[in-house]
Amino acid sequence: MNYRLVAIEVGDLLKYETSVNQINRIGQATLGIRQESFANGSITSVRAQAVHDWILSLAKNRMESTKRTELLISFCRKICPDEHIEALEKILDSAGLNSSAVNKELLSEFMSRSYHPEIIKHVKNLFLQGHYFHAIFEVCKVYNKLVQSKSISPKDGQALMLDVWGADNGVLKVTPCQTETDKNTQNGIKFLSAGLMQAIRNPIAHEPAIDWPINKQDCLDLLGFVSYLFRQLDSSVYVKVQKGV
Known part of the structure; x- marks a missing residue:
């Protein structure tokens, strides 16, 4: 899965809708990892950069792939306001997350x-x-x-x-x-x-x-x-x- 693309698309979707403090609080509470910095010259929003850094930090962290995907989905949904949930789900669908084996495994x-x-x-x-x-x-x-x-x-x-x-x-x-x-x-x-x-x-x-x-x-x-x-x-x-x- 292309974590970098998901990080950029989700960050772009939410760059005006929440605060850096809120993103960081959810990242710390949900992901349980240390946030690292991943410079990207095309990102001009501090909110989008925070989302980008958390998702790439998660991608870099060593853990079982199914758990990583579950955490990614949970993080994205928790930072997303209700009015953008539909757009977020399309991003996750495009990345092969919502219809993947992850949801089937969770259901089982x-x-x-x-x-x-x-x-x-x-x-x-x-x-x-x-x-x-x-x-x-x-x-x-x-x-x-x-x-x-x-x-x-x-x-x-x-x-x-x-x-x-x-x-x-x-x-x-x-x-x-x-x-x-x-x-x-x-x-x-x-x-x-x-x-x-x-x-x-x-x-x-x-x-x-x-x-x-x-x-x-x-x-x-x-x-x-x-x-x-x-x-x-x-x-x-x-x-x-x-x-x-």
Whole structure:
């Protein structure tokens, strides 16, 4: 693949649309490499030069080719404003990236995990586009909403999970909550769900993607965790509990 041509075309596309600081922040957060300088007399925009330098630095870095291509696509999409996404995708298509074996490999890796249908429905496309941060945020929102719906509760996030999944007064039950093992399992689902809200959903709801990066492996692992919670929600039953009894 001609990295130099991609670097020039993407840089030219975005030379008026973002800041050097933003490009560098995304480059550092997404690529995880040291930026080098590659002088090019035909480039007159400092923004275009920054894009050019990051892409050629990535091309020079020694790593597995599939990983390099994934990082290139992710970097380009993250620095691109929405109004230029279509033009960017044409550049990537011309370079043989969007229809390449990379996307097929990503799809195979995603589908091989046998995730819950809600995950496939809501985040498959985000994952394939390299939007790992947004994929996790989306699936957390879906889980929260479905728990609200099944428990008929107006609460949200951590407070919701601690209230509706409890062994004593929770309305969603995955066990009879009779034995100590029953109660441990039930409360385990409560704390896992609350932990998802506190440790994952809340930070990414309040932090910019470039300040809270989520890589592909973390995304796959977290989706597996939430998939487990979705299946527990599916198997749970609603039990009306009289508070204080």
